[in-house]
Amino acid sequence: MRRQFTQEFKVQAVEKALSQCDDVRLEDIADDLGVGYSTLQRWIALAKKHQLEIHQTGSQMTAEKRPQDWSLEERLNAVIECGSLDETAINEYCRNIGLYPHHIQQWKKDLVTPPSNKTVKSDSKQLKQEIKQLQKELNRKDKALAETAALLVLKKKADALWGFNEDD
Numbered sequence: 001m002r003r004q005f006t007q008e009f010k011v012q013a014v015e016k017a018l019s020q021c022d023d024v025r026l027e028d029i030a031d032d033l034g035v036g037y038s039t040l041q042r043w044i045a046l047a048k049k050h051q052l053e054i055h056q057t058g059s060q061m062t063a064e065k066r067p068q069d070w071s072l073e074e075r076l077n078a079v080i081e082c083g084s085l086d087e088t089a090i091n092e093y094c095r096n097i098g099l100y101p102h103h104i105q106q107w108k109k110d111l112v113t114p115p116s117n118k119t120v121k122s123d124s125k126q127l128k129q130e131i132k133q134l135q136k137e138l139n140r141k142d143k144a145l146a147e148t149a150a151l152l153v154l155k156k157k158a159d160a161l162w163g164f165n166e167d168d
Contacts, residue, residue: 075107
C-alpha cells in the first residue's frame with residue numbers, strides 16, 4: 001500500500017534533511033521520518049529544482065544556506081554572537097538565520113577542540129607516502145634523462161666513427 005504525504009510534510013522533511021550536520025546519515029533521517037531513503041532523495045532533488053514548494057500556506061523552501069555551506073569565518077561569527085546569549089535568545093537567533101542550535105554547539109566544539117592526533121598522523125602519513133612516490137618518479141625521470149643523454153652521445157660517436165657528418 002502506498003502512503004500519500006502532504007506537500008507540507010515533504011517540504012519539512014527536506015528542510016530537516018538539508019539542515020542536519022554532515023555526521024548524520026540521510027538514511028537515518030529517512031528512518032526517523034518513516035519515509036523511504038529513495039523517496040527522501042527524490043524530494044531533495046525536486047526541492048533543488050524548486051519544484052517542491054507550497055504556495056497556498058505560504059511555507060516555502062528557504063533559499064538560505066545549509067549549515068555545511070557556511071564558511072569558517074561565518075561559523076566563528078555565529079558562535080561569537082551566540083556566546084553571550086541565553087538558550088531562548090540562541091533559539092531565536094538560529095531561527096532568524098536558518099540554523100538549529102545544535103549547529104552552533106557543534107561549530108563551537110569544532111573550533112575549540114584541536115584536531116585529533118589520529119587525524120594529524122594520518123595526514124602526515126599521507127604526505128610521506130606522496131613524497132616517497134614523487135621521489136620515485138623523479139628518480140625514474142632522472143634515469144630516463146641520463147639514458148637519453150648517453151644515447152645521444154653514443155650516436156654522435158658512432159656517426160663520427162662511420163664518417164657521417166652532421167652538416168651533410
